[in-house]
Amino acid sequence: MPHPFATRVGVRRLVTAAIAAPSVHNTQPWFFRLDGSAAVLELHADPDRALPVIDPHGRALHISCGAALFNLRLAIRVTGHRPLVEPLPDPARRPTLLAAVRAEPAPMPSPSQSELYATIPHRRTNRRPFAKRRVPQVVRDELMAAAREEGAVLSLPGPQTTAYLLSLIAAADAKLVADPAYLAELARWTPDRTRGDGVPWYAFGPRPSGRGLPLRDFGPAAPSAGRDVDDFAARPQLAVLLTRGDGPADWLRAGQALQRVLLTAARRGVSSSLMTQLLDVRGSGRDEHRSHGHIQSIIRFGYGPVVPGTPRRPYPEVLERV
Known part of the structure; x- marks a missing residue:
């Protein structure tokens, strides 16, 4: 299969999966950067979307970006590639860079990985009352x-x-x-x-x-x-x-x-x-x-009722190409 970073369509599919992740107050405090050689896709924190009152140290911001990173890993995996993640590669000089992600060929994903990936667009944060039924x-x-x-x-x-x-x-x-x-x-x-x-x-x-x-x-x-x-x-x-x-x-x-x-x-x-x-x-x-x-x-x-999803920022707003 072609490298997942090789085409605009492929990169869009990856980033779209990543930004479906939950985030604190749905701030979506991330952006992605694809280097000129299309070899590395970077995940960055967006400090303009921080919450200084409840998250002064950026803990919730990092957790939100980590959730997006997991979705990105799954999206790469289902292309027949293995994500290679370098977390926090240069915190002193590039503090917003939370992960540098590469991809290498690998066997096709397991059924469970494919099922988790297919679940990404259907996951919801449900603030409705739940039934009394216990989770088995x-x-x-x-x-x-x-x-x-x-x-x-x-x-x-x-x-x-x-x-x-x-x-x-x-x-x-x-x-x-x-x-x-x-x-x-x-x-x-x-x-x-x-x-x-x-x-x-x-x-x-x-x-x-x-x-x-x-x-x-x-x-x-x-x-x-x-x-x-x-x-x-x-x-x-x-x-x-x-x-x-x-x-x-x-x-x-x-x-x-x-x-x-x-x-x-x-x-x-x-x-x-x-x-x-x-x-x-x-x-x-x-x-x-x-x-x-x-x-x-x-x-x-x-076990709660079906609820609608929350909005997401447009794809062009969250991806930079350098």
Whole structure:
């Protein structure tokens, strides 16, 4: 098969798959650069899309870009090539360059790799209430294995730990919504008109009542008329994604693990959303489980209704050719 970087159509297919990844507040904080020899496709962070209030160190930005990197790896793999990824190749001189990706011929992908790739356009962040049906153990085992394959750990806490996490998330959420700077930052990424990024009104989900699950409300300043209010499940099925370290390389790894987990869930018909308020507030208890690793994401799993996807920036905006 032709090299995946050799044609405009091939590069467009790769980048389109990459940018379908989830990102914090749907900021899509990335851009791609193809060098003149078409030998290296670079993934860059876009600092203009950073969130200085909730993500001052760029942890969530790196995780978002890591998710895009995983999609890019899958897209290369299904062309009959193997992605060769050099993470953070020149942090001193090129701090926005998060990964340099090359490709070499390889056997055709496994059925599971092809299925994960086919799931990319169908994965959704689902902020709707989930059914009471539990995710089967065989699926939970598969989700944990997906994280391990990317060098991370997915922990599935029991009822007591889940209740404790929810209390921490609720406290963090209350602290955030009392911060005018947070509300201003959120408003920037919850547009009241159609555009290619941010969380649009139709993806907000119901307004949390405050009596149940402390799901992030993406429309705290939006008019409440016509918007449902829900308690959500008092006992959600949570998972905690952890890494051994807590620096840029770990965050990039966490993003790839997160996306493999989310695609694996979607492939099995399991809905998911992220509950990251605890990670957005300094001193909120994020590192209380450091003996087991550093928490990089808290995920809600379950069975929810079909929801529409969120918009993506046009392909020409995210690719540079040099």
